[in-house]
Amino acid sequence: MLKNYLKTALRYLGRQKGYTALNIIGLTIGISSSLIIILYLHNELSFDQYHEKADRIYRVSSDIKETDDAFRWAVTQNPLGQKLVSEFAEVEQYVRFADNGRTELTIGDISYFEEKVYNVDSTLFDVFTFNFILGDPQTALGAPKSIVLNKTVADKIFKGENPIGQSLRVDGGDLFQVTGVYKDMPKNSHLIADVLISVDNRPNMANNNWGGFNIFTYILLSPTADAEAFEIKLDEVIQEHVAPIFAQFNITIVYELINIKDIHLYSDFQGEPEPLGDITYIYIFSAVCVFMVFIACINYMNLATARSVKRATEVGIRKVMGAGRQLLIGQFLTESVLITICSFALSLILVIISIPIINNALGINLQLSMLAQPTLIGVMLLILLIAGIFGGSYPAFYLSAFLPAEVLKGGKSKRSGNAFLRKTLVVIQFSISIFMLIGTGIIYDQMQFVSNKNLGFDKDQVVTFTFTNGEQRAKWDVLKNKIMQDPNIKSAATSNSRPGQGFSKNLMRVEMEEGGFEEKGVNMYGVDYDYFPTLNIDFTEGRNFSREFPSDTATAVIINEAMATRFKWSNPIGKRFQMMGGPDTTTYFKVLGVVKDFHQQSLYNPIEPIMFFPRLNNNNALVKIERNPKEAVSSIKQSWAEVFPNLPLDYTYLDKDFQEQYETDQLRGSLFLGFSLMTIVISCMGLLGLASFTAEQRTKEISIRKVLGANVGGLIQLLIKDFLILVYIGAIPAFAVAWYFGQNWLQNFEYSVEINYLIFVGVLLVTMAITILSTGYFALRAATSNPADSLKYE
Structure with a gap:
């Protein structure tokens, strides 16, 4: 039939x-x-499914509320992981990731730059699944000054030679010994690390500070643990260690657990390490x-x-x-x-x-x-x-x-x-x-x-590059003088953030419109004298930091319009901030000027209130090209080679970096x-x-x-x-x-x-x-x- x-x-x-x-x-x-x-x-749908213990791996994230602000961060404080594993039977292990940013790896006289570099605990391989090609994951990050590379980075640096036992200088500082090589992490990972460095490269990871939020904290729950029930128990940690610090400032913090398989599609936390679905x-x-x-x-x-x-x-x-x-x-x-x-x-x-x-x-x-x-x-x-x-x-x-x-x-x-x-x-x-x-x-x-919206700053034809250590930052004035000799270049500046990146948040005492001070979380980052002119950011009130007024670097700050709006300042010039918990808690910082609002982050986000403080030792350089871009870039490369003869210039464009958010x-x-x-x-x-x-x-x-x-x-x-x-x-x-x-x-x-x-x-x-x-x-x-x-x- x-x-x-x-x-x-x-x-x-x-x-x-x-x-x-x-x-x-x-x-x-x-x-x-x-x-x-x-x-x-x-x-x-397959993100992070390849980890053998994925069902039991959770990230602890922070939900923070102030009286006039709220934000959800993917990060927590340094000591949280150790606290959880030592006091709660539900937690088998923990591991922390600290983003090292753009990192210079040097072997001999040759330097390489990597972006996806993390300082991690030696417990990493007890929690996450990495496929090692060389080395032992049980001991790879156990010794001080250890570094583990993925195959792509290892092949690029060592060109087929066995890297185990060889040394790499990290950011122009200490030598780290290569103790392992692993297969590149799959692209369907919410966090991708190309280089892993032992935590001793990040001394602040060893402190017991419950006030700073800058670490991705992951925990491995026991097979019998109930994640929802355990999340409720996290309030015990809040009451013991966190509330005593923040409650007096009317700041409430709640920890939330999210399974790593859910992060890519369900997370709404700020500061995720990779773009989300x-x-x-x-x-x-x-x-x-x-x-x-x-x-x-x-x-x-x-x-x-x-x-x-x-x-x-x-x-x-x-x-x-x-x-x-x-x-x-x-x-x-x-x-x-x-x-x-x-x-x-x-x-x-x-x-x-x-x-x-x-x-x-x-x-x-x-x-x-x-x-x-x-x-x-x-x-x-x-x-x-x-x-x-x-x-x-x-x-x-x-x-x-x-x-x-x-x-x-x-x-x-x-x-x-x-x-x-x-x-x-x-x-x-x-x-x-x-x-x-x-x-x-x-x-x-x-x-x-x-693509075409006026973002409040000039992002076109701005070349950016990053300094990876203090020695490079110290030579900025020499480099800048050489760069500015080219008539095709309009201006150059530095900052420790730039549009498209984040900013830090510090607790400060802020002078209110009706008088008196209140404790507030303040977004801030450092800029030099030329930052605002380079990006063509206009002032609505006051003035810019000036070399003619040396006191600016000690007691002056600049805010954006959103900051003035947040604190309801009718006349923000002269309003004062006072640092809390830092080395100097007595100095008052006065508002010197107000800049027009500009988009520090993507258009997914509202314009955040930001305070800019004067800083002359920054990681990010921005060079504004006025005409003849090809000649200008060639001139920048030549100036760089004269100041750093053994270091290649790794540059990009500000508009391209900003657009990557979309x-x-x-x-x-x-x-x-x-x-x-x-x-x-x-x-x-x-x-x-x-x-x-x-x-x-x-x-x-x-x-x-x-x-x-x-x-x-x-x-x-x-x-x-x-x-x-x-x-x-x-x-x-x-x-x-x-x-x-x-x-x-x-x-x-x-x-x-x-x-x-x-x-x-x-x-x-x-x-x-x-x-x-x-x-x-x-x-x-x-x-x-x-x-x-x-x-x-x-």
């Missing part, structure tokens, strides 16, 4: 080459797009995946039911010859499954070809090997089943229900094969396509807004655009088939209209009009849903565009144009045909 099904199906599909090709192309595009989405979703996008792309398969199935159903007129006689004769309905259903489903299998095979080939291209173009890391995992194999079989059985089920049951007497007399053959259903399915296709195109337009509009949104926008175009292409495949069928069905009607005097333009309009009406109907729900989801997405940004309704109009016009082009050829061919050819037998 199956052999007969296959033989008959192959024979029929071979005779209907155009129909078969349209179905295969549509299904191939839909299935291949869904497979790519599945790979993307699997990658997003969002569970909302998982739901969105899952829906898109279903849409892609669904509209491909709609194509098949549309074309199959439309061709029912052609197959009505075949069904009638088969039934007269004794074929039962079940036999016919089996035959039609066999045809559907054959088309689906062929499409699936082509889809796999297309995915294999396209994944390296997509990875390279979008900077992601989708792995084809994921398709071999049991879960994804099950999903692929489900897609195959849905496309083959669901896509072919309605045509099979519909066609097999024809009555022999009716179809052989011509009754059924005069019908168009359930036109209402076909129109409904086409409306659904158009709705999905229009929704996705509008969504892409809203994302693009917001990304353009992000990489994940740009990636999602690119994916969404690609899949939106695919839905349009699939819909066009169906339109081509339906337009051909419609034109064929209405040939005699068109011929009679021509004989009665209808012109070609009017006939084309007549044939296209029905499809355009379906576009209008499909646009109504698509507009409503797109507006709803667009509004919700834009609310993620503190600063966003208003939804541009021209996007809706533009998408509708584009969809109409595509519809006209897809159906126009067949309409033109039908309208220009010779009436005699179709009427000569009447």
Whole structure:
């Protein structure tokens, strides 16, 4: 029986080459797009799953509230981890990560710079899973002055030699011995470390200070521990060690646990070590995946039911010859499954070809090997089943229900094969396509807004580089004098932060508008005299730090407008701050000037109140180029080489660094655009088939209209009009849903565009144009045909 099904199906599909090709192309595009989405979703959902103890590893994060401010930090204080493991039976082990920032590693006279460098406890490998190539993870970080490298860094520095036992100088300071090499951490990690350094490189990690928040703290719970119950117990630590410090300042702190597998998609804490995903996008792309398969199935159903007129006689004769309905259903489903299998095979080939291209173009890391995992194999079989059985089920049951007497007399053959259903399915296709195109337009509009918005500072043509040690910082004046000799360079400055980076928060006594002082957490970072002119940040009141007033470096600070607003200062000049808990708690720092608000962080975040204090020994250098960028950069490199002859200049551009905060949104926008175009292409495949069928069905009607005097333009309009009406109907729900989801997405940004309704109009016009082009050829061919050819037998 199956052999007969296959033989008959192959024979029929071979005779209907155009129909078969349209179905295969549509299904191939839909299935291949869904497979790519599945790979993307699997990658997003697999973050940190590779750790053997992932189910029991939790990060402790901090939720902090002041009377007029609140913030959630991914970091905690230094002593918390040791406290938890020593006093709570639920905690088996702990490990801390301290970001070392951009780090210089020197061997001999050659220096290398690495960004993802962390100081960690020796307990790291008891908690997290690292695949060691060389060395013993149990002892690798146990000895003082130990350093462990990933394979990429080890190969770059030692060029194939055995690095174990060799020494590297860290940031121009002490020598550290290489004690291990591990495989690069997978990209699907919420924290990626390329270099691990023993904690003795960070002396402050050994202190017992419960006031500072700067450490990522992870704990390994015992197999029997209840994470929710243990989280409640953390309040005991708060009451014993934290509340005595902060409660007097009306600051409350709560510790929260988050499993490492949840961090990438669910964390809303500030200061995450890597860009995060969002569970909302998982739901969105899952829906898109279903849409892609669904509209491909709609194509098949549309074309199959439309061709029912052609197959009505075949069904009638088969039934007269004794074929039962079940036999016919089996035959039609066999045809559907054959088309689906062929499409699936082509889809796999297309995915294999396209994944390296997509990875390279979008900077992601989708792995084809994921398709071999049991879960994804099950999903692929489900897609195959849905496309083959669901896509072919309605045509099979519909066609097999024809009555022999009716179809052989011509009754059924005069019908168009359930036109209402076909129109409904086409409306659904158009709705999905229009929704996705509008969504892409809203994302693009917001990304353009992000790129072009006046951020309050001049980020263009600003070269930045980092000093990694005190010796380099001490030579800034010499380097700057050489750099400024080039007339192409406008100015140069240093700071210990810059737009796109964070800032520190210190507890200070702040003078209030009505008099007296209150204790507040104050965001702050240090800048030199030239920082504000270099970034073209304007003053609204007061003045900048000046070399003409030596006292500025000791008692003056500058604030932004948001700081003045926070403290309700009507006249902020002269208002005072007093340091708490530092080496100097008696000096008053007076506000010297107020700068206009600028975006220190991405547009996801509000403009934070910031205090700037004068500091001449900073890590970050910023050089503003006025003209001839290539010549200016060459001059900067030459000046650097003269001051640091054995040290390569590792520089970047401020605008590029700032824009990196939106990489994940740009990636999602690119994916969404690609899949939106695919839905349009699939819909066009169906339109081509339906337009051909419609034109064929209405040939005699068109011929009679021509004989009665209808012109070609009017006939084309007549044939296209029905499809355009379906576009209008499909646009109504698509507009409503797109507006709803667009509004919700834009609310993620503190600063966003208003939804541009021209996007809706533009998408509708584009969809109409595509519809006209897809159906126009067949309409033109039908309208220009010779009436005699179709009427000569009447």
